[in-house]
Amino acid sequence: MIATGSPVVPTKAIAGLASVIVVTANSGQLTRKCIDRVLASTDPFEIIIVDNASTDGIIESLQRAHADDPRVRIERNSVNLGFGAACNRGARLASGDALLFLNPDCLPDSDTLFRLRSVAADHPRAGLLGVTVEDAQGQVDRASCRREPTLWRAICSMTGLSRFEARFSSLAGVDMQVGAHEQDACRVDAVSGACMFVDRRVFAAISGFDEGYFLHCEDLDLCRRVRDAGHEVLFVASIRLRHEQGSSSHRRSIFVARHKHRGMWRYFRKFDPAARNPLLRGIVWCGIWGHFMLMLPVYALRQQRSRGR
Secondary structure (H helix, E strand, C coil), X not given: CCCCCCCCCCCCCEEEEEEEEEEEXXXXXXXXXXXXXXXXXXXXXXXXXXXXXXXXXXXXXXXXXXXXXXXXXXXXXXXXXXXXXXXXXXXXXXXXXXXXXXXXXXXXXXXXXXXXHHHHHHCCCEEEEEEEEECCCCCECXXXXXXXXXXXXXXXXXXXXXXXXXXXXXXXXXXXXCCCCCCCCEECCXXXXXXXXXXXXXXXXXXXXXXXXXXXXHHHHHHHHHHHCXXXXXXXXXXXXXXXXXXXXXXXXXXXXXXXXXXHHHHHHHHCHHHHCHHHHHHHHHHHHHHHHHHHHHHHHXXXXXXXX
């Protein structure tokens, strides 16, 4: 049995207030831009910035800039607790009846909160909402909406078999195609962790993020447990969010990749029926960590180039 985090998140909250939780860890200059965009929101909000021991000076500048703004609260951790644990800390401090977990390199529009709350109001069974995430060039992130990442779907994605899913549904991979003209919210298995709008009561009921993940796959885990609790995960294609994707992860490519592979292994053990088979479990472990070792020179080169800029 793999335990999850157990944050004490009171269900009592201020109706109509969204608590925007931004976790930082040497996230760079884009953090300022992200906070400025949230501050321009037309719907009631508060911002809770939870910093994981940053040393880049951005948090100090934000503290000076927003010292007199009651809408902005900054909490600093003396060590890097990981993404999920920091999100849980932010949720414990939140006053809103809805929680928006937002990456510090994401740039919401002024009406993003309003539109998310409107969709949630129209879908009372919704526990978690995601949006179309785009990069700086307008390309849609494949992780915007995903299927349950079973072993077979992961194999189809990695081998390229998923290219034939239009003809053979059994070859569908993890990532789903985002319809260019889709307007209505649709039920999916998972959405991008870059922007997740969560009902506070649902978040409290499932004890928040599993803190056993340090970085990566905790968003998949949260979506899965929201669905297991009987709520819907909705993808709202018509709401688009720009994700600038800062360079902090590239400066720590090996660190990030190691935790990503670790998260994949944890998710597989928790949820995939194939993990009950000792042989398959061993094969998957070798596959995950074999891939990490194979890619290690690439991660090292990426890290070296980023630090040399």
